[in-house]
Every structure is written in structure tokens, then in C-alpha cells.
Amino acid sequence: MAVEKEVNPRFEDFLFDWSTKFQFLVGGYGSSKSYHVALKIILKLLEEKRTALVVREVYDTHRDSTYSLLEELVIDLGLDGRIKCMTSPMQIRFPNGSKIIFKGMDKPAKLKSINNISIVWIEECSEVKYSGFKELLGRLRHPTLKLHMILSTNPVGEDNWSYKHFFKDELNNRLILDDADLYDKRTVVTNDTYYHHSTAEDNLFLPESYVSQLDELKEYDPDLYRIARKGQFGVNGVKVLPQFEVQPHDAVMKAISNIRSPIKRVGMDFGFEDSYNALVRLAIDHDKKILYIYWEYYKNKMTDDRTAEDLAEFKETKELIRGDSAEPKTIQFFKQNGFNIRGAKKFGGSRLANTKKVKRFKQIICSDQCTNTIAELKPLTYKKNKLDEIIKDEFNIDPHTFSAIWYALDGYEVSDLKGNGVHSFNKAKLGL
Template identity: 25%
Template sequence: MKIRTIKLSLPEVVGRGYATFWNFKGRYRVCKGSRASKKSKTTALWYITNMMKYPDANLLVIRKTYRTLKDSCFTELKWAIKRLQVEAWWEIKESPLEMTYIPTGQKIYFRGLDDPLKVTSITVENGVLCWAWLEEAYEVMNESDFDTLDESIRGEVPEGLFKQWTITFNPWNERHWLKKRFFDVDDDNVLAMTTNYMCNEWLDESDKKLFETMKKNNPRRYSVAGLGNWGIVDGLVYENWREEAFTPISQKEYNKLDDKNDKKYVILDSLKTTSGLDFGYTNDPTAFFMGFLDLENKKLYVWDEMYKKGLSNKAIHNEIVMMGYSKERITGDCAEPKSIDELKALGLRIRGAKKGKDSVMNGVQWIQDLEIIIHPRCINFLTEISNYTWETDKFGKKLNKPIDEFNHLMDAMRYALEEYIIGNKWLI
């Protein structure tokens, strides 16, 4: 049997800026970085290279919600396999997500925190589970959730192998537990580093221009999204929220349950279903909000979301249908009347928001009186609401309007609740 030999230069394949990251063998390898900083691609290249180097190593890849893995870590690892020209040695499955290194049977497992039992119950067939990659770690709001994950990488490893977490994220909020846990300590077992787009030699001039424009027009965002610095969050618009898992159910279904104590149930019979849509495309995501409003007790249950860039109106329709919300009444951004009409023609029950003078502040003030309970799977909603702050002037004085960022789902929520905010009736 003839074996094809591939000769690659890792520095040429991987690029610069990550030598320390690549060679570190301590327990926690933590990298916060700006957009386009290569942190995820470098991580993917490291894992494919080193799984082929260490025949007993297996990898667990985790994000807060399983459904986000396919378009992120799974895709990055497939890209790394192709870039290293080793496709013939890897078997890739999409249902469920899994990758196998054929010569040894080593595996890459993919799990979401939304199914914790599947995270803690992994048993590997060959070798040991010694490596884990937590991508977009900022989504994990509770440190105790990470502690539970950390315990899954335990036990002895063969000589020459080592146990290690790789934790990658965008540093939106300096108050996040990640800063205190990894960046504010002096520990030889922790590598905490910051990277940015300037170490990415594969960006072209148009890519770099985006950051230079951001630097000029939005210095606050550039500091985080451009340089990878911690986001300074001061003066949140909404402080009346909490993250909590819940299960929506009808009273009839609830009455049939034998065990009503193991989950937090929300009875839907007296609640109002609310849906809102904020349009985006190239630079901003299209954001769809789905929630349940308890008017009597002034509670809003945030149940589901869609948050994607580059969607045509047909694709928006398909996403909403696939999510199971094709029959819901949706209020969309009236600044896109053509899109509203197209979505209506495609069969969605959608209308444009009324807006009007002071509609943003009126909506914000109304929502501030609610208790907002956010399902943990709504990761983009959690990111936005924990970073949605008041605008400031050049002297640092807070203005009576929110910032024009972290606001796509915030706007979609406001559209969804508009008929209750201004008291109008829904017209079909």
C-alpha cells in the first residue's frame, strides 16, 4: 500500500501571533480576542495537528447551546482538516456532530450546555478524554456551570500527554467571571492572552479598512471588537432580568404531569405570545425575538431567538418557519416596508411597527417595569441585554438614549411588545 506523504510548514499554515498559545501545556489556555484575530482558526488547527500527534488524545468541544456548534467550531475544524490536507484520514458526521481520526479511532465530540447530562457522561472508546475547547465562553454567564464542565476532564493520562482546556471568547464585559478567574491571577497553570486583528496577516486591505473606520467612528466598539480589550459596561438600560431555564406548557398538559417539581413550568393559558423582527444583512444580524408576556404579573419570558447575518427575505421566512413560528403574529421594523410586504406575501403574519416620536424611550421605560426571565439558550439576547447601556457625551455624561449597538434583539423585543406599550390593536 502506497502512503502519500504531505510536507507542510506549520508557521506558513498557522501564521504568526500564537507561538506561546501553541506551545503552552498548562491546564487552562485562555484567549480573548477581537474579531478576525484568528483565535478560533488557530485553535482548530492546533487540535487537528495534535490529535494526529498524540494517539491517545480525545477532544470535547462545547458551546452554551448545541445548535450553535455546527456553524462555528464544527466548521472551523473541518476547515483545519482541509487546510492541513488530511481529509483522507478523518471521518466527519453531522448527525450527531462527530469527527473521528480513522487510523486510531480518536474522536472529537460536540456538546451543548443545554443538555448537561450529555456533557458529563462521555466515555471514550480509545485513549482518554484529556482536551476540551469552550468556544464563545462569554455566553456562559455562571461560573458554576464551568466548574461542572471542568470536572469532566479528570483522571490520569498516559505519559507525555496532558489535560488542558482551551477557552476562547470576545471580551464584551469586564464584569464577567472569566476576567477574575483567569486574567486577574498569577498562576503557572493558566495562560491568559489577548489577540487582535493585527496579528492576522491574511486580512486584505478592505478587511483592515473596516477596523480603521470603526476606530474613527466608534472608538468604544473598536477597543473591544478591534483590539480585544475588555468592554467597560456602565449604566445598563435593563437591570430587571435574570437567566433561568423554564418550560412553557398549557394548564391541561400541566395537570396531566405526575412530577411537577423537577422543572420550572410556565403556564401559557393566560400569557400573550409576542414576536418581533429587526432587519439586518451584511454588517448587522437579522434578529427575531419570541417571548411570552404575563401582563397581570408584569413578567416577560424570553423563549427563543434567531440572530443571523446575510439573510434574504426568503431565508428569513424559511428560518422562522423552521423554528415553528410561521403562524405567530410578528411586528417588524417599519423602516423596511418592502421586506415587510415580501414576508407577508410569503405567508408570515407580519406588520410594521408604529414607532413615532419618543417610541424608543417610551418602550424602554415600559419594559423596565417588567421582570424579564431569559431562557439560557437565548445566548445572543443575554449578550445584548448585558451590554445594552446608555449613551454618553464626550465628557462621559449619560444621555437619555441607549447606545446604537447591542440593540438588534433589544429592538425586536420592543417591536414585539409595541401593542401593549402603546395600547393599539393588532390589525391583519
Template identity: 35%
Template sequence: MGIKVHARIFNKTFRPHLDDRSRYEIFYGGAGSGKSMFVAQRLVLRAMKEKGHKFLVVRKVAKTNRHSTFALIMGILRSWKVLGLFKVNKSDMEIGCLNGNQIIFTGLDDVEKLKSIAGITDIWVEEASEITQEDFQQLDLRLRGKTPWPLQITMTFNPVSALSWLKSFFFDVPKDNCIIHKSTYKDNRFLDDEYKKVIEDLKNQDHTYYQIYGLGEWGVLGNLVFHNYV
């Protein structure tokens, strides 16, 4: 498909990763950094321009995709005015591109659907801090579709706990064929001033929250109730 997308729609910090083909990609950091938007935009771009993709978009709980990853990608299709190039099954949260590529949304709680999906070439794990190391390893084993492109798992998350398996598995010991990218709200030129103020006000409200959601640094929340803000 002769699709042209100008580089300026992507935040500068993410542009070097438009063509990254590492087996494992880690995009982590603070709230409002635009990391999930970038991954979703790049997924749509690849779906349109490159044949041979079967994307699996995963969260811990399947239904949480509807108002997060599925809504995000649908919004991109509309804003780019390319919805006509796709066939959308809203009830099953599946999107097919006219060139044969597929985007399938599911959760680790929907075991039967996950088992039934063959030929996966790309996986995006949103809110990866919600899944376990065993969940990740199962996904890694399912990444075995035939494609001219390198197989890839991309994970996006806020670094809510220094005790997370993500830190010990990917950060503490360097892993082959893995890139790690950190971003914060300061990297997102599309973020409005009101939201920036909300993040900056965390300095005076909760040091741990500001460390995680403002600075994108690993924190230890203990028994605090927290939310992920991507």
C-alpha cells in the first residue's frame, strides 16, 4: 500500500525505533510520555506497509483492551483517515487489513482464545507490569509465525515496583536482542499543559508517585493502591 506518514507525527524520542527489529522491546517510563501511542501508531503503519504480520495485542485481562489498546488503534485509523483499508470486528476486537495482515486483541485470562491463535508474528503487551514472568514466557513461546520480518515482542509499562520481574529479567542483566527505552511526560510534545501540571503537582503530593509517574523511575509501592498511566 502506498501509504505516507510524516515523521513529525511521532515524538522525537521514539523516531529512532520506527524500524527497530529487536526480538524484545521495552518502552517504559512515566505517565503521559506517549509510549503506548507510539507503539500503536507504528503497529498501524507496519500493518499497512508490510505484508506478513499477525499482531497480537495483549493485556492481563481481555476486556480491558476495549477501552485502551483497541480504542487507541481505532482512533489512529480514524485520525489517519485509513479506516477504509481495514475490516473491523468490534465484538471480537479483531481488525483485518486489506493486504491480509491481522490485529487481534486478547487477554491472558482468555486462555482458549489465546491457544486458538496460530501464526503470531508480533506481540504488544500493554501494561506489562500486570503480567507474570510465566505469562511472558508463554507468549514468547507462541511467537512463531512465518513472516519475512523479524519476530518481535514489545512491552509498555510504568515502572511501578523495583521488585518486578521485569526489572530483574530485562534490566539487571543485559539481554541479547533487546532494546530498552525510557520516556517521561517531558518527551511528549503533544501533551497539554493541564496534564503536565497534574504530573508536576505530584512532587508536593506523593514522592513515590512522582518518582514513578513523573520521572519514570522504579519505585516500591508496598501496599499502596496504584494505577498505570501510559
């Protein structure tokens, strides 16, 4: 069956490339990625008898998005007399027996009844939970046909599972594809995945007024500009520690060895079920106002006795551990087992005061071996209230390593210029 349809040149190769199992499309607003995914699926199902599953996080959102788009394409192609678009339940049936069915991850039980799915399209995949993605992988099966999963999304934060799975997962030291390479090359095929990047410029049918509207975002909403106009992943929101950087472990240790009078500190946050026992070793270059993070311990679901076994070296070194004073029983347990530990001071407003203290460092340099610290602090952003204003002592996650750093710095002040000035003045006055 021959059909004709004008398409954007950026998507011509994508439309007919079925060489990989996964196809990951990321792009800015109005780039026409969803349109071309829908067209690609229609063309494939006209050619071969297949069942395609189209998924969104919420089932009811299909009606005005994926289903509406596919129905519109069927009509534009002049195939509405042969392809039936049914609304109850939402389904599209082809003359050769192919069909498209629609499901939502908000009703996972209904996924169990579907069989012989050889194509899955996850629209706005970043909104679907990682567990849902893995569940869909299990539903993708057919005895003879090659299997394909298409994922389309606007870029979100680098903490989203879609970025970690298909690009970089720093916590697990896993690099699949540097997203910067994709933005440069636009199309990359690797690891049985076809990557495609697009922006508004790739959609020749967009009015100039729409593109201009996206360009204006740069002036007042840089995060949305990156997402909507540039089509790039990144950190959404205001970074808590913009001076945080990662360096090779050997380089960090060499820099610490060159500090004239390094201040060494150890801090620990306690956790068990959903939170973590996080312990960090720090070194401070007070003169240059640089904080080094060079060692970490990060585990949960550990009883105190097992944690004490893991940290036995601290009994040998007698390093002072400053811990969360809200856990006096835990601190007492470690004391009784030979650890040099005490509670860090807490007071009203201490979260904000401690956050400000860490932010005063000119540089925060973290060893690349401290993977959990990197995963928490590099993308750490402030929470916002209903007025879209940042809350200066609340964050997008519960960063246990950040709390450990707070406790480690208990009693230390990053900037003490006033005190130093007074002491120098007194010595001069007294002639000492």
C-alpha cells in the first residue's frame, strides 16, 4: 500500500530505520518528534501485521495526545476508510490485522492481559516510573517478529531514570552515551539504541512566532529555555552548590598533601530504611577557602553493630566523628564500642546556617571515588514554594552526604576575617 506524506527532513531516516531494539527521541518543544513517531508506527503496521502498544503514565491523557495524533494522521493519509479508529476502548485497527492499543501505567493490572506486543511506544517516557519501564520490557515479546521500543520525551533533569539509563549514571559509574555527543551529532546509534535529537528548527511547519516565543524564554526562564528551545538535559532549578566539581582521586589527594595546614574533619549522618548512613572525610584549605571531599561511606538497612564493623578503621585512627545529635542512642552505641564520636550542635535555623556555611567555600572539590556524594551534591537544587520562590533550607532530595558535611564542619567557620583582623589589631596595639 503506497501512501504519500510530506515530512520534516530531519526525520526522514528515522521513519524507516528499524535496525535497533530501542529508539530514544529527545527534543525541544514543537520539534515534531511525536508526530513522526506516530507516522513511523502507522507505516510499519501497514507493511507488517503487528500489535503496537502506546503507553503514557496516565491512561486518560491518550485521548487528547497520542490517540488524537494517530487519528489525525490516518485521516491526513486518506486511510480513514480502511483504518478504523475506535474510542471505546481506544484502539486503532488496520485492514491487515495490525492494531494499536493504548494503556496507562496508572492502571498496571491491565498490562497483564496483553500478548504478542512487538512495538512499544512510551510517550513522555520521563513521566513513567523506572519500574514501569522495566515492566514494559517484559511485555515486549513476540515469537517471530523483531522487537522495538520507542521512547520520546522532552528533556528533564539528569536525575531522571531515562537520562541515567540511556546516557549517564554517575552513582553507578555507568556511561552509555555522553548527551553532549548527541547534541553535536544529532543522531547516534550505539548499544542497540538509535538516539535522535531535534529542536524547533527541525520542524519546517512551525510558525516563526512560535520559535520567537521559545527564544524569549532565555531572558526569564533559563531552565525552561534549555528544555524547550535547546532540547537538552540538565539540572532543573537553582543549584545549591554551583562551585561543586569532581576531580580524579589522585589529583585530590595530591592537592590535599600540598595544603600548608590542612584541617581534617569527619561527619556522619545516620539512617536505616529509606535514608542512609553517610560518613565523609573532608580536608579544608582555610587560606584558599577550598573544601575537599576525599572519602565516603554510604549504606542503608544496616544495624549499628554491622555499621561499626564496616567502620572499624576509625577505632584504630581515633579520628573524631561528628554525628547527628538527633540520634543520641546511636552516638552512645559507637562511643561504647570504642569510637571517638560526639554529636554536632543543632539549633533553630541550623539547616539554613549550615547550608550557607558550605556555600561560602570558593571551591568544593570531590574525589571521583565518592560516587554517592557526587550523585547527591552535583545536581542538588532548592525546593520551591507555591509562588515559585526557592526555599533556602529545603532541597529536591534528602542529601545524606550534605548532612554529613554539615556535621563535619560543626564549630568551623569558613570566613573569619573579622576575628583575624581584631587579633592582628590587638597585637599591634600591644606591641607584641
